Amino acid sequence: MNSMLSTLWIDDYASRKIPLMLDQNNGAEMDLVASMRAFVTIARLGSFARAADELRVSRASLSRVIADLERRTGTRLFNRTTRHVSLSPDAEGYCRECENLLLQIDQVERRLSERQNGDAGQMSIAVHSIVMQCGIWSILNRYRRDHPDVSLEIVVRSGVLNLEESDFDLAIYPQQMISNATIINRPLLASRYMLVASPSLLPRIAVVKDKISLDGCLIAGVDLNQGRRRVGEIDSLGDYNRGSHISVSTDATSAVNIALSGEGLAWVPECIVRSELRQRQLVSVGHSNWGDPERIEVGLQYRDAKLVPRRVRRFIELCVDAYRSGLPPFEGEDTFRLVA
Numbered sequence: 001m002n003s004m005l006s007t008l009w010i011d012d013y014a015s016r017k018i019p020l021m022l023d024q025n026n027g028a029e030m031d032l033v034a035s036m037r038a039f040v041t042i043a044r045l046g047s048f049a050r051a052a053d054e055l056r057v058s059r060a061s062l063s064r065v066i067a068d069l070e071r072r073t074g075t076r077l078f079n080r081t082t083r084h085v086s087l088s089p090d091a092e093g094y095c096r097e098c099e100n101l102l103l104q105i106d107q108v109e110r111r112l113s114e115r116q117n118g119d120a121g122q123m124s125i126a127v128h129s130i131v132m133q134c135g136i137w138s139i140l141n142r143y144r145r146d147h148p149d150v151s152l153e154i155v156v157r158s159g160v161l162n163l164e165e166s167d168f169d170l171a172i173y174p175q176q177m178i179s180n181a182t183i184i185n186r187p188l189l190a191s192r193y194m195l196v197a198s199p200s201l202l203p204r205i206a207v208v209k210d211k212i213s214l215d216g217c218l219i220a221g222v223d224l225n226q227g228r229r230r231v232g233e234i235d236s237l238g239d240y241n242r243g244s245h246i247s248v249s250t251d252a253t254s255a256v257n258i259a260l261s262g263e264g265l266a267w268v269p270e271c272i273v274r275s276e277l278r279q280r281q282l283v284s285v286g287h288s289n290w291g292d293p294e295r296i297e298v299g300l301q302y303r304d305a306k307l308v309p310r311r312v313r314r315f316i317e318l319c320v321d322a323y324r325s326g327l328p329p330f331e332g333e334d335t336f337r338l339v340a
Contacts, residue, residue, distance in 0.1 A: 033105060035069045036098040037134060040061060043087050043095050048080075121243050123312055124153040126161055126171040130222065130252045133272040134189060135261055136172060139322050143315050158251050163301055167314050170302040170321070185299040186316065188323045193273035193294045195219075196282040198262040206284065212285060218264030220248045220255040233316050256282075269296045 018225070042051040052059040070077050077091040087095055127136060144152060155168070163171050164180045171178065175185055197205070205212060250257070252272050259266035259273075259282055266273070267281075276282040300319055302308055308316070 021191065023182075031101070031247050032072075035065055036102060037070075040095060040098050040102065042078065042085060043091075046085050048085060050211055064177050069236065087317050120123040121171075121311055122150075122151045122153060123154070123315065126155050126157055126163070126166065126168040128171075128173045128177065128298070129156050129158045129294065130174065130269060131172045132156060132190075133252065133256075134298065134320075139319050142317055142322075146318075148312065149312060161302065169299060169309075170316065172298065174297045174300075175297050181300045183303065185301050186320050187297065187299045188319065190297045191269040191272060193267055193296070194270050194273075195265055195267050195285045196259050196273055196277070198259055198260040199280065199283055199286050201259075201265070202283070202285075214265070218246045218248065218258065219267055220250055220258040220264055221267035222250070222252050222255055222269065250326065261278055265282050271296075 012232065033226050038055060042048060045051050045054065047057050048062055048066075051063045055062065066077060073094065074088050075094065076088050077094070079086050079088050140152060140154065144150070158176060160179050161168075161171055161173055162179045163183050172188070175187075178185070205214075205217065246264075248255075248264075250258075252268060255266040255268050256276070257274060258264045259268075260276065265285060270277075275283055276283065300316060302312070302316065
């Protein structure tokens with residue numbers, strides 16, 4: 001297709017709008033499928049004038065389109081008189097093939113449109129392991145109840161995600177762990193990090209010069225920086241006398257389990273230990289006011305909004321609304337609110 005193209009819209013015999021590309025320098029040129037539609041319309045009506053009226057283009061433009069199609073096929077397509085236009089014998093078979101091909105294209109497009117705009121189908125979601133403990137199960141179950149014809153595939157991950165190159169429809173992930181700058185991110189929640197331990201471990205934690213001593217302690221932390229900063233070097237631990245301790249960078253579940261076992265402390269986002277804190281299975285170690293503590297910000301990420309199927313859009317709306325309203329993810333549990 002040449003440069004300097006403008007677009008008109010024509011209606012085919014099924015009343016669907018089809019683009020007719022007009023080259024402002026070299027006359028009229030139409031893409032092959034739309035050219036076939038114009039050819040079939042002329043054959044059906046037996047008139048260039050009536051076809052031009054139905055397609056809402058000029059007769060001269062339509063004549064140039066057919067001339068281009070004749071050059072493309074090397075075949076004279078119509079016999080013309082002053083009163084009537086009829087298919088040439090050599091074009092009759094070509095016309096039938098064009099009709100069949102256009103019918104198949106229409107059916108494929110219709111199925112694709114129904115799949116894009118329908119409620120049934122499959123939705124694949126990448127969920128970071130931290131998010132699994134922040135109320136997402138309640139939202140997934142609610143969506144599944146309201147949309148029983150949608151199959152949900154949930155893949156729990158912990159590493160950096162390239163959403164553009166993946167097969168996932170969307171992700172629920174810490175924003176800093178999505179590697180694509182062009183991805184749409186809808187904020188869901190923000191949570192500070194805190195140091196927690198089992199009450200059974202507290203007698204073994206000393207206080208030195210008004211600071212809690214972590215000397216000799218095992219500290220398990222969730223590493224969202226992919227090894228760029230070790231747990232033992234976290235700036236927010238500045239209120240502690242860290243001393244000589246053992247630091248372990250691991251996933252959220254393992255860090256919490258280490259703390260629950262009484263074998264060490266866990267440096268984790270508060271949102272994943274709210275239940276344990278409320279039940280006193282874990283307690284916060286040290287000051288509750290750190291000034292500017294490290295935070296995790298979780299969002300819902302997806303590609304171009306215009307290409308998102310309706311079933312995915314509905315999940316996005318449900319998820320964002322649930323966190324914005326502060327609805328309890330689980331009955332009797334703390335709420336998780338949308339980050340400001």
